[in-house]
Amino acid sequence: MKRSWARYFLVRVVVAATVTTLLSAATSAAPVPAAQVAIAGNAAAGPVFPVSVHSGDGTVTIPARPVRILCLSPSSTQMVYALGAGPQVVGVDEYSSWPANAPRTKFSGAETSAEDYLPLRPDLVVLAYPSGTIVQQLRKLEIPVLVLPAATTFADVDSQLDELAAATGHLAAVGAVEASMKQDISAAIHKAGNAGRGESYYIEIDPTFYTATSKTFIGAEFSLFGMRDVADPAGRLSAYPQISAEFILKTNPDYVFLADTVCCQQTAASFAHRPGFSVLAAVRLHHVIGVNDSVASEWGPHTIEAFVALLAGTLRS
Amino acid sequence: MTLTADVKTSDTQAPPLDDTDGLGAPALRPTRLTVGHVVLGAGFLLAAAIVSILVGPAGLPAGPVLVEVLSRLPLVHLHSGLSATGVVVVWQLRMPRMVLGGLVGAMLAIAGASYQGAFSNPLADPYLLGVASGAGLGATLVVVGAPVIGQIPSDLLPVAAFLGAVLAVAATFALGRSRASERSAASLLLAGVAVAAFFTAVQTFLLQRSSPGQLSTVYSWILGGLSTAGWSQVELVLPYVGTAMVVLLACRRLLDVMSVGDEEATSVGVRAERVRLVVIVAATLGTAAAVSVSGLIGFVGIIVPHTIRLLAGPSYRRILPLSVLFGAGFLILADLLARTVLSPAEIPLGVVTAFLGAPFFLVVLRQARRLG
Numbered sequence: 001m002k003r004s005w006a007r008y009f010l011v012r013v014v015v016a017a018t019v020t021t022l023l024s025a026a027t028s029a030a031p032v033p034a035a036q037v038a039i040a041g042n043a044a045a046g047p048v049f050p051v052s053v054h055s056g057d058g059t060v061t062i063p064a065r066p067v068r069i070l071c072l073s074p075s076s077t078q079m080v081y082a083l084g085a086g087p088q089v090v091g092v093d094e095y096s097s098w099p100a101n102a103p104r105t106k107f108s109g110a111e112t113s114a115e116d117y118l119p120l121r122p123d124l125v126v127l128a129y130p131s132g133t134i135v136q137q138l139r140k141l142e143i144p145v146l147v148l149p150a151a152t153t154f155a156d157v158d159s160q161l162d163e164l165a166a167a168t169g170h171l172a173a174v175g176a177v178e179a180s181m182k183q184d185i186s187a188a189i190h191k192a193g194n195a196g197r198g199e200s201y202y203i204e205i206d207p208t209f210y211t212a213t214s215k216t217f218i219g220a221e222f223s224l225f226g227m228r229d230v231a232d233p234a235g236r237l238s239a240y241p242q243i244s245a246e247f248i249l250k251t252n253p254d255y256v257f258l259a260d261t262v263c264c265q266q267t268a269a270s271f272a273h274r275p276g277f278s279v280l281a282a283v284r285l286h287h288v289i290g291v292n293d294s295v296a297s298e299w300g301p302h303t304i305e306a307f308v309a310l311l312a313g314t315l316r317s
Numbered sequence: 318m319t320l321t322a323d324v325k326t327s328d329t330q331a332p333p334l335d336d337t338d339g340l341g342a343p344a345l346r347p348t349r350l351t352v353g354h355v356v357l358g359a360g361f362l363l364a365a366a367i368v369s370i371l372v373g374p375a376g377l378p379a380g381p382v383l384v385e386v387l388s389r390l391p392l393v394h395l396h397s398g399l400s401a402t403g404v405v406v407v408w409q410l411r412m413p414r415m416v417l418g419g420l421v422g423a424m425l426a427i428a429g430a431s432y433q434g435a436f437s438n439p440l441a442d443p444y445l446l447g448v449a450s451g452a453g454l455g456a457t458l459v460v461v462g463a464p465v466i467g468q469i470p471s472d473l474l475p476v477a478a479f480l481g482a483v484l485a486v487a488a489t490f491a492l493g494r495s496r497a498s499e500r501s502a503a504s505l506l507l508a509g510v511a512v513a514a515f516f517t518a519v520q521t522f523l524l525q526r527s528s529p530g531q532l533s534t535v536y537s538w539i540l541g542g543l544s545t546a547g548w549s550q551v552e553l554v555l556p557y558v559g560t561a562m563v564v565l566l567a568c569r570r571l572l573d574v575m576s577v578g579d580e581e582a583t584s585v586g587v588r589a590e591r592v593r594l595v596v597i598v599a600a601t602l603g604t605a606a607a608v609s610v611s612g613l614i615g616f617v618g619i620i621v622p623h624t625i626r627l628l629a630g631p632s633y634r635r636i637l638p639l640s641v642l643f644g645a646g647f648l649i650l651a652d653l654l655a656r657t658v659l660s661p662a663e664i665p666l667g668v669v670t671a672f673l674g675a676p677f678f679l680v681v682l683r684q685a686r687r688l689g
Contacts, residue, residue, distance in 0.1 A: 095528060108528075129529075206530075208537050208544050209663070234662035242537070244544060246410050247661035249402055250375040263530040265463060275547030276409030279402055293530055 053167045055146045062144045065169040066124035070117055072109035073128030076148050077102055078300025079161055080126070082177045085168035091120050097294070098302045114138045124167060151217050151299040152239075157181075161301075177301065184305045188312035189224055195315035196225030202253040202282075203229070204271075205296055207264050208242060215239045217299045218259075221308060225315060227255070245276065252281050255314070256288040259296040266290065289314055350635050358642030362419070365646040369415045369653045374661040375406045382407055414546040417554070417610065418652040419645035421543075422617055424558045424607040426644020428600035429618025430625075430636045431565045434572035435596040436502045443604040443618040446509040446597065447485030450516035452608045453539060455481025457520045460534045461527045474538070475553060475609035481516075482605035486597075488512045502579075502593065540665035541612035543652050550610040561603025565637060568596050572633040614648070616671045620678040621647055627685040647674075 050063045068090045071077040077096035080089060091105040107116065109127060114137035117125060125138055125145045138145040146167055148160045158178055165174035201222055203212050212218050213235035214228075222229065230251040234241040260266045268288040272278055282288050295307045370386060371379045377399065385397035385407050399407065428443035436445070444450075455477035486509075493508035524532055571592045575582045579589040608614070621644045622636055629635045651669045658664060 108526075206534055206537065208534075208542065210533070210537065231661075234659070237659065237662065241659075241662040242542075242544065242665075243661050244374055244410075244656050244663050246406050246656075247374040249406055249410065250661075252402070260530075263460070263463070263528075263534055274545070275413065275549075276405040279405050297529065 048166070048169060048171065051166050051169075053146065053163050055148065055163055060144050060146055060167070062124060062167050064123075066144070066167070068121055068123045069168065070105075070107075070120055070122035070125045071096065071102075072107055072126060073148065074098070074294065075151070075298045075300035075303070076126040076128065076146075076160070076164065078298070078302045079164050079177075080168060082301045083161070083165050083168060083170040083173045085164070085170050088168060090122060095294075098300070114141055114143070117143075126164070150297075152215065153217070153220055156217075157299055157301075157304070160299075181301045181305060185224065185308050188308040192225050192312040192315040194226075196222075196227045196311070198226060198228060199254040199315070200228045200230050200251065201255040201257060202231065202248055202251075203257045203296065204260055204266070205240065205293075206260050207266055209245060209248065210240060210242045212296055213239050213241065216296075218296045218307075221304065221311065224308065225311060245274070249276055249280065254282060254285075254287060256280070256282040257295075258288065258290045259293050261290040262293040287314075349632075350638055354629055354635060354639055355642070358639050358646075362642050362646040362649075365649040365653070366415055366419065369418070369649050370407065370411050372653060372657060373406065373411055374656065375403070377403050377406060386412075409547065413548045413551050414543050414652065415649055417546040417551050418543050418649045420551065420554055420558050421607040421611040421614065422621075422648025422651075423641040423645040424554075424561065424603045425614065425617040426621035426640035426647070427562055427565050427637055428604045428607075430622035430633070430640045431568070431572065431596045431600045432618070433622060434576060434633050434636075435593045435600075436506065437576060437578070438502070438506070439623070440619075443600060444513075444613070444615075445506065446489045446601065447512040447516060448482040448601060448604050448608065449613050450513040450520065451485025452478040452482040452605060453535075453613065454485070454516045454520045454523075455479070455609075456538050456612075457523050457527075457535050460531050460538075461523045463531075475550070478538075478609040479605045482608065483601065485512050485516050486601045486605075505597075537665070538612045539667075541608075541614035541667035541670075542655065542663070542665050543611055544656075544663055546610070554606040554610055557606035558603050561599045561606075562641060564599035565596065565603075566641075568592060568599075569633045569637040572596070572637070576631070576633070612667070614667045614670055616667075616674045617644060617648060620674040624678060624681050627681050 049065050050061055053060050053062065065088075067088050069080065069085065069088050070091045071080050071089055072093040074093070074096040077089075077092045078098055080086065081099050081102065086099070086102070090103060091107065092102045093107050093109040094104060095108070096102055096104065105120070110129060110131045111117070112132035112134060114134055117138075118141070122143055125143055127134070127145060127147050128149055130145075130147055135145050135147065144167075146163065148163065151157045151160060161174055161178055165171045165177075203218060203222070205211055211231040211234075212229075213231050214220070214223055215235060216239045219229055219239075230248070230253045231241060231243055234243045234247070256271065258266045258268070258271060267290055268283075268286070271288050272280075272283045277283055289310075291307070291310065294303060367383075371382055381397045381399045381403070384395050385399050385404060387393050388395040388397055397404075425443050429441070432441035432443060432445055433439055435441075456474055458481070459474045459477040489505065489509045489512045492512065493505035524535060527535070571587055574585060574587045575589050575592060582589045582592075604618075622640050625636050625639045625643060629639060648666075648670070651673060652666055654673070655664045655666045655669045658669075
């Protein structure tokens with residue numbers, strides 16, 4: 001767990017109590033009337049700026065409602081747009097593919113010099129994997145910077161949404177965003193029924209058999225359906241271990257998901273052609289599914305909803 | 318073991334001189350390869366090969382696996398009782414991986430030994446003239462270029478790595494011979510350093526521009542490994558590695574002559590420069606083919622030849638053939654550890670070779686010094 005409960009709680013304090021109440025109601029996946037959210041939001045939003053947000057590396061104070069946001073990770077871009085802060089965004093990193101009309105830049109999010117960002121005159125920078133001393137440099141330039149590292153649980157996603165909502169001045173929307181995400185997830189789980197329960201899977205990150213265990217975010221998505229990760233015994237030292245082809249043959253997973261279709265052009269056919277893999281149950285039953293590489297590295301609402309829906313569809317068919 | 322007599326001369330890398338040929342004058346007389354050495358090397362290789370076939374995360378019972386292997390021998394009719402998956406594990410995964418590991422290990426070791434002989438430099442390794450940086454750049458270009466070019470065949474990476482390696486060494490030669498009359502070993506080495514630095518710079522630039530996914534793909538290739546080994550890769554490298562080994566083994570006597578120096582070699586009719594060229598071309602092609610499928614596995618080309626040199630003497634007539642046997646056995650064992658220590662997780666092979674090789678080599682070095 002990347003985020004402690006204490007920090008999670010502090011964020012909740014920043015968010016108004018009404019929103020919190022709504023949230024707990026939302027976890028039961030009951031539909032939330034839009035009007036109710038708006039009223040609650042109006043009550044909660046109030047004069048929030050300057051606001052203090054507790055993020056990955058301490059407390060960040062944002063003096064005024066940001067209107068020139070630089071979003072440098074695909075997941076934070078998805079969150080910011082889902083919250084309705086899109087009009088305040090002046091730039092997103094080159095890997096942010098959703099929404100399609102986001103102002104893409106050539107930034108990778110791994111820049112080491114804060115000067116690179118200055119021409120865009122950002123008043124809030126959101127990063128996932130800060131390189132070098134970029135955070136300190138931005139602070140010296142008095143540009144608030146929010147670090148939102150890779151989520152490993154759904155609670156992480158909620159807390160990042162809360163932080164971004166507070167930082168961008170969209171506290172009113174966060175309840176509805178989280179509720180709608182949970183609703184989509186519940187619908188997908190409902191659609192799949194018991195189809196995935198106890199089924200084993202192998203999620204491939206790269207064709208040399210790097211994979212993700214159930215302790216990762218994508219693992220948590222599979223766990224929603226009661227699926228079992230074949231790589232878990234290899235996860236003692238790393239949540240993203242490299243396993244052997246022999247182990248895949250031994251465990252004979254029911255489903256194979258290829259998250260290396262973009263980087264490495266893998267397909268169900270190329271997977272089946274690897275030495276010895278034609279005997280795998282997943283190959284014979286056509287349970288080898290190519291997915292966009294981003295599902296294994298993004299935790300934004302759009303990626304989550306799309307992947308969970310795809311999983312439900314796959315399991316049902 | 319003929320330790321004491323040979324180790325004394327190992328510092329100079331010159332073969333022992335003696336006058337026991339009855340002519341009264343000192344003559345070059347390199348130590349011959351003995352049957353004992355060959356039996357030892359072949360035994361080590363065979364033992365490594367058998368263990369690596371028997372052990373793996375699939376946990377197949379050893380007896381049936383052995384029977385399964387024997388059943389494919391001519392005139393042997395046995396039934397192993399292994400499941401269909403078990404048979405696939407043995408023949409499609411463990412066997413090609415073992416064979417490929419053996420080929421790569423043998424190639425890196427004999428190439429390292431040959432480079433050390435050709436340059437009279439104990440620190441020479443198979444990557445000396447830019448093979449590693451060239452192969453690395455080739456692999457990086459394919460990985461980074463993939464989304465730009467679109468659909469490219471998945472087996473392009475080894476081809477690109479091979480071409481990159483050959484191109485880098487060709488560049489080293491072109492630069493090193495710009496002063497044709499003075500194309501010495503030293504100027505080639507310096508050109509190699511420059512080419513390696515340049516290719517690495519281009520590769521680093523491309524990697525810095527690449528996405529995290531591409532970065533990890535290239536990185537895992539650089540760390541080296543045999544996790545995707547199959548018979549197709551064995552077929553891919555065998556012609557190159559086989560030819561290179563035959564050529565290098567044929568040069569073993571000439572390397573012994575050259576170890577006394579270029580001028581002395583010339584005086585007995587050996588054209589040192591030409592021998593060096595042949596050795597380098599053969600070692601480079603073989604190494605390029607090996608790393609194109611295995612990635613950059615370090616240290617084998619240094620420690621295997623030196624360990625043999627310390628134990629069996631400085632003659633290339635011993636070092637080269639024994640490098641083939643012990644290099645193959647060493648890499649097969651290293652790969653066995655790479656896939657079993659953290660089983661079912663894998664460790665990059667390059668990490669294992671250096672992690673095991675370095676302390677082992679230091680022990681051999683100390684031992685040899687004490688005996689010497």
